[in-house]
Amino acid sequence: MAEKTVFQRIIDREIPAEIVYEDAECIAFKDIRPQAPFHVLVVPKRVIPTLNDLSDADAQTIGHLFVAMRTIAAEQGLTGGYRVVVNCGPDAGQEVMHVHFHMVAGRKFGWPPG
Numbered sequence: 001m002a003e004k005t006v007f008q009r010i011i012d013r014e015i016p017a018e019i020v021y022e023d024a025e026c027i028a029f030k031d032i033r034p035q036a037p038f039h040v041l042v043v044p045k046r047v048i049p050t051l052n053d054l055s056d057a058d059a060q061t062i063g064h065l066f067v068a069m070r071t072i073a074a075e076q077g078l079t080g081g082y083r084v085v086v087n088c089g090p091d092a093g094q095e096v097m098h099v100h101f102h103m104v105a106g107r108k109f110g111w112p113p114g
Contacts (some may be wrong), residue, residue: 037106
């Protein structure tokens with residue numbers, strides 16, 4: 001059996017996290033190295049290592065994460081907007097091989113990013 005990712009350990013309550021949202025399909029918690037005043041990670045509870053590992057059957061799960069982000073934005077009062085970032089693979093900066101979306105807000109962002 002593969003070793004659990006840090007995100008799975010958070011989902012399983014084996015390690016603490018500052019959770020801001022949770023439902024049956026996903027969890028969102030504050031990033032331990034925030035890049036903005038508001039920075040949470042939105043993670044499906046089912047492990048999908050990278051975007052490249054998605055199947056057609058995952059479409060509903062990924063769509064659900066975006067609806068959850070809309071809810072989080074409303075609950076957190078992110079009226080000025082927010083950015084959603086996802087990295088796919090080590091060359092893109094993905095450190096934890098469990099698909100996750102970064103929601104960042106609370107400052108102005110430039111374009112193009114990185």
